[in-house]
Amino acid sequence: MSELHPLLSISDLSVEFRTRSGTVRALEKVSLDVGRGETVALVGESGSGKSVTAYALLGLLDPAARITSGHIMFGGADLRGLGERALEEMRGREVSLISQNPRGALNPIRPVGKQLADVLLRHASIARTQVQQRVVEMLAKVGIPDPARRAAAYPFELSGGMCQRVTIALALACSPSLLIADEPTTGLDVTTQAVVMDLLAELAGASRMATILITHDLALAGEYADRIVVMHAGHVVESAPTAELFARPRHPYTAKLIAATPKPDTRLADLAAIPGNLPDVRRADLPHCRYSARCERREARCEAPLPLVAVGQSHMVACWQPL
Amino acid sequence: MTEPVLDVRGLTRRFPVKREGHLPWQRSRASWLHAVDGVDFAIAPGETVGLVGESGCGKSTLVRLVSRLLDPSSGRIGFAGTEIGGIPAANFARMPQRASIQMVFQDAGESLNPRFTAARAIADPLRRLTRLRGADLDARVREAAGLAGLPDELLGRFPHQLSGGQKARVGIARAVAVEPRLLILDEPTAALDVSVQVVILQLLDDLKRRLGMSYLFVSHDLNVVRLLCDRVLVMYLGKIVESGPVDTVFDSPAHPYTKALVAAIPSLEQRGVKRLRLSGEPRSPIDPDPGTCRFYGRCPRSQSNCATEMPELRRLGDGRAVACHYPEIIACVQAAPAATAA
Numbered sequence: 001m002s003e004l005h006p007l008l009s010i011s012d013l014s015v016e017f018r019t020r021s022g023t024v025r026a027l028e029k030v031s032l033d034v035g036r037g038e039t040v041a042l043v044g045e046s047g048s049g050k051s052v053t054a055y056a057l058l059g060l061l062d063p064a065a066r067i068t069s070g071h072i073m074f075g076g077a078d079l080r081g082l083g084e085r086a087l088e089e090m091r092g093r094e095v096s097l098i099s100q101n102p103r104g105a106l107n108p109i110r111p112v113g114k115q116l117a118d119v120l121l122r123h124a125s126i127a128r129t130q131v132q133q134r135v136v137e138m139l140a141k142v143g144i145p146d147p148a149r150r151a152a153a154y155p156f157e158l159s160g161g162m163c164q165r166v167t168i169a170l171a172l173a174c175s176p177s178l179l180i181a182d183e184p185t186t187g188l189d190v191t192t193q194a195v196v197m198d199l200l201a202e203l204a205g206a207s208r209m210a211t212i213l214i215t216h217d218l219a220l221a222g223e224y225a226d227r228i229v230v231m232h233a234g235h236v237v238e239s240a241p242t243a244e245l246f247a248r249p250r251h252p253y254t255a256k257l258i259a260a261t262p263k264p265d266t267r268l269a270d271l272a273a274i275p276g277n278l279p280d281v282r283r284a285d286l287p288h289c290r291y292s293a294r295c296e297r298r299e300a301r302c303e304a305p306l307p308l309v310a311v312g313q314s315h316m317v318a319c320w321q322p323l
Numbered sequence: 324m325t326e327p328v329l330d331v332r333g334l335t336r337r338f339p340v341k342r343e344g345h346l347p348w349q350r351s352r353a354s355w356l357h358a359v360d361g362v363d364f365a366i367a368p369g370e371t372v373g374l375v376g377e378s379g380c381g382k383s384t385l386v387r388l389v390s391r392l393l394d395p396s397s398g399r400i401g402f403a404g405t406e407i408g409g410i411p412a413a414n415f416a417r418m419p420q421r422a423s424i425q426m427v428f429q430d431a432g433e434s435l436n437p438r439f440t441a442a443r444a445i446a447d448p449l450r451r452l453t454r455l456r457g458a459d460l461d462a463r464v465r466e467a468a469g470l471a472g473l474p475d476e477l478l479g480r481f482p483h484q485l486s487g488g489q490k491a492r493v494g495i496a497r498a499v500a501v502e503p504r505l506l507i508l509d510e511p512t513a514a515l516d517v518s519v520q521v522v523i524l525q526l527l528d529d530l531k532r533r534l535g536m537s538y539l540f541v542s543h544d545l546n547v548v549r550l551l552c553d554r555v556l557v558m559y560l561g562k563i564v565e566s567g568p569v570d571t572v573f574d575s576p577a578h579p580y581t582k583a584l585v586a587a588i589p590s591l592e593q594r595g596v597k598r599l600r601l602s603g604e605p606r607s608p609i610d611p612d613p614g615t616c617r618f619y620g621r622c623p624r625s626q627s628n629c630a631t632e633m634p635e636l637r638r639l640g641d642g643r644a645v646a647c648h649y650p651e652i653i654a655c656v657q658a659a660p661a662a663t664a665a
Contacts, residue, residue, distance in 0.1 A: 194587035219588075262546035264546060267550070271524070273522040
């Protein structure tokens with residue numbers, strides 16, 4: 001990060017969920033920065049805490065969750081100290097979210113154009129008479145053919161790819177400075193995925209909007225992100241510029257993840273599985289390195305608390321003996 | 324060539340859809356949704372054939388037809404020399420061939436009975452399709468579980484007590500227990516993380532070799548198809564538009580749709596490179612014009628005759644078939660002999 005103050009700076013964020021079977025320590029001392037205009041991918045297996053990080057920053061965590069420590073600095077203010085009113089003002093205007101299931105994110109009984117108008121009227125200072133025109137412009141911008149007619153369509157009348165374009169239009173309605181895309185293309189076909197990702201990259205580039213791309217697909221992160229943050233069981237284990245991460249992964253987990261991802265030129269025998277499972281994060285006696293039980297390089301030192309340390313230009317890793 | 328395990332000719336399935344008239348006194352008109360339209364393909368013993376295409380292209384209908392869970396409108400399904408397309412799906416469950424064609428479903432968590440233990444889930448098809456009972460049945464269940472890499476101590480567990488990978492193993496054990504000759508895998512790893520996906524793919528590859536099964540492997544992940552399959556079928560709106568050896572098809576796709584599909588695979592190497600993207604939506608599968616190429620309108624290479632003449636699936640030299648008037652035969656394929664001579 002070359003800039004003095006990154007747009008978003010999460011430091012030492014810990015989140016717990018109280019459940020009937022014990023306290024789940026979903027995030028522990030998570031730190032990450034996102035600069036203006038930067039696309040950062042959060043990758044990891046399911047249950048690694050990618051989405052919890054995003055929802056914590058939006059102030060949309062489940063009531064059973066509690067932020068136990070840390071700061072979420074966004075544009076110079078700590079979001080943790082903000083009241084619900086101020087958060088509401090911020091969401092949609094400054095930070096917006098594209099969720100996994102586009103049809104679920106849209107109101108099924110309201111035409112998509114009306115839903116876009118709602119966002120504009122709520123957050124943007126725009127005259128009522130100009131709303132309809134802006135709605136059509138925005139639908140056109142996300143590549144919806146015949147936008148004037150489609151504005152009157154209900155979500156069920158549109159395909160999955162079209163619905164995702166509508167949610168993108170909704171998210172970008174007020175030109176936010178940060179967009180959180182939570183698995184924006186799961187459930188879409190590969191051809192549609194490519195078109196939607198290209199569109200997001202193009203729109204983000206045009207307005208210098210920062211993007212947090214949450215995905216389990218390392219190849220997708222590799223193609224679209226500037227930087228990749230790898231998460232494992234509620235910890236950030238590595239963070240590096242994309243090309244560097246693929247060329248020289250330093251954390252054993254990152255290396256295993258890359259080795260397990262099928263690529264066009266790999267053979268089945270070359271792919272290596274990651275032994276073991278994510279640890280049970282309800283355990284009270286979790287080791288400091290939550291990957292240690294799965295790690296082949298584990299030694300006595302791994303018991304000690306480990307910080308995220310710099311191993312290169314904006315390359316951080318949390319491991320006592322990185323590769 | 325030896326006799327194929329599966330030989331499908333002209334397989335078609337249409338579903339009636341009612342199109343209401345716009346005004347109350349107008350009569351509704353019967354229309355047909357062409358889910359699978361005149362599909363031909365064969366699977367040889369021990370072969371793995373991949374099936375790819377967008378959602379709504381008819382993959383699932385084709386799978387349900389071949390696995391005999393659905394009756395075809397017309398066409399033939401030859402299985403090991405016997406015609407099975409004419410047997411009503413309701414009766415097929417009691418036919419001896421039922422054991423020979425088995426399926427592994429998409430989401431193992433959803434397709435297992437939540438009130439059955441792993442052992443009971445695996446024993447269920449054995450009880451229905453074989454005469455094994457008592458100790459013999461138990462032994463066979465353990466053997467199948469062992470093949471799928473499921474430890475004995477997990478056999479007493481219910482689906483909610485198993486991890487995603489373990490549930491996938493139960494689904495596989497249940498399918499291979501009755502010793503099928505053809506295993507149909509419908510996105511078997513779609514719900515799994517990459518770390519677990521690798522293990523399941525390697526297990527499937529190993530099982531195929533050990534048990535001599537043929538696979539029909541449905542997936543939207545082209546990199547996975549490439550890893551596991553010998554040949555691939557590319558489907559678009561009910562028709563096969565391209566088929567051939569996986570490496571040939573993915574390295575030099577001849578059909579413009581295949582080309583777009585391959586161009587859509589995300590990869591680090593392709594970062595920032597402008598690639599082929601499909602615009603628009605697929606044509607409607609309801610009462611499609613039999614004289615128009617299904618890809619017309621989205622195809623970047625279409626000419627006027629694409630709208631008046633449906634391209635037939637025709638063979639190219641390299642073991643491939645393509646349904647396009649203007650297939651892209653990459654220069655290097657043709658120039659290859661010259662290059663080696665020089």
